[in-house]
Amino acid sequence: MELPKLNLHIHSKYSDGRNTTSQIVSAALDKGLDYICITDHFTNSWKADVIPNLNSLAKIEMYLDEIDQFQKYLHDEERQMALFKGIEIDLSSTEKFIVNNILPTRFDILLFEYLESIEGIFFIKKIINYWKGKTKNSTDFPLMGLAHFDPSFFAINGMNILIDFLTEHRIFFEFNTSYPQFYSQKYRSFFDQLKERNVLVSIGCDSHHISTLKDIEEAYDRIKFYELESNLIDLVKILDKKRI
Ligand SMILES: [Zn+2]
Numbered sequence: 001m002e003l004p005k006l007n008l009h010i011h012s013k014y015s016d017g018r019n020t021t022s023q024i025v026s027a028a029l030d031k032g033l034d035y036i037c038i039t040d041h042f043t044n045s046w047k048a049d050v051i052p053n054l055n056s057l058a059k060i061e062m063y064l065d066e067i068d069q070f071q072k073y074l075h076d077e078e079r080q081m082a083l084f085k086g087i088e089i090d091l092s093s094t095e096k097f098i099v100n101n102i103l104p105t106r107f108d109i110l111l112f113e114y115l116e117s118i119e120g121i122f123f124i125k126k127i128i129n130y131w132k133g134k135t136k137n138s139t140d141f142p143l144m145g146l147a148h149f150d151p152s153f154f155a156i157n158g159m160n161i162l163i164d165f166l167t168e169h170r171i172f173f174e175f176n177t178s179y180p181q182f183y184s185q186k187y188r189s190f191f192d193q194l195k196e197r198n199v200l201v202s203i204g205c206d207s208h209h210i211s212t213l214k215d216i217e218e219a220y221d222r223i224k225f226y227e228l229e230s231n232l233i234d235l236v237k238i239l240d241k242k243r244i
Contacts, residue, residue, distance in 0.1 A: 005035070039147075042088060057101055089111065104141060113147040115153075175203050195226065
């Protein structure tokens with residue numbers, strides 16, 4: 001089975017990436033990727049002082065407008081590659097900062113980074129419930145995922161709560177090739193549960209430069225190893241509905 005080529009975790013100059021949206025889109029086309037998502041950082045934690053990020057409504061609007069233009073270009077040119085609007089939300093941000101700046105329906109994908117505790121799950125749940133309460137049409141709601149999630153935080157305690165949470169909100173687990181240590185066989189039971197419970201899986205490489213845009217092979221190896229191909233295909237079906 002030939003799986004499409006995805007990289008749904010890419011940073012641009014809007015945060016700490018080195019390239020513009022235009023450079024990313026043209027390099028991704030050259031490299032033959034099928035689905036890409038730009039996911040710049042969003043935070044008001046201490047990291048905001050060291051990592052440039054999408055820290056204001058005005059900057060987020062500029063960022064989304066720019067991706068919009070390239071989505072239209074790809075559509076008008078009938079290119080096979082789909083481009084998505086994403087954002088990577090640091091869970092050490094304050095709840096107020098997140099809900100005041102992020103209108104979820106403006107995005108295709110929301111990535112959450114640094115989910116490391118059961119409290120973190122409740123924090124995300126509260127925000128999702130607030131957002132969903134404000135969203136009239138549930139099909140407008142973005143796909144959500146855990147960026148470079150480290151299973152070790154839940155290996156001893158909370159794995160069932162985590163898997164229930166991922167299943168309930170159709171939240172994907174990302175195979176991020178910058179963090180191969182998270183896909184070790186010592187987490188086999190975690191990956192078996194992803195398969196058993198049909199949790200969506202995604203692929204990203206946390207690309208900060210166009211030279212790494214297609215560094216995704218290791219993720220395909222792991223997905224095949226843990227027999228999660230159909231979980232990836234389910235994600236692709238959702239992406240196909242979201243593309244313009
Ligand atoms: Zn990232």
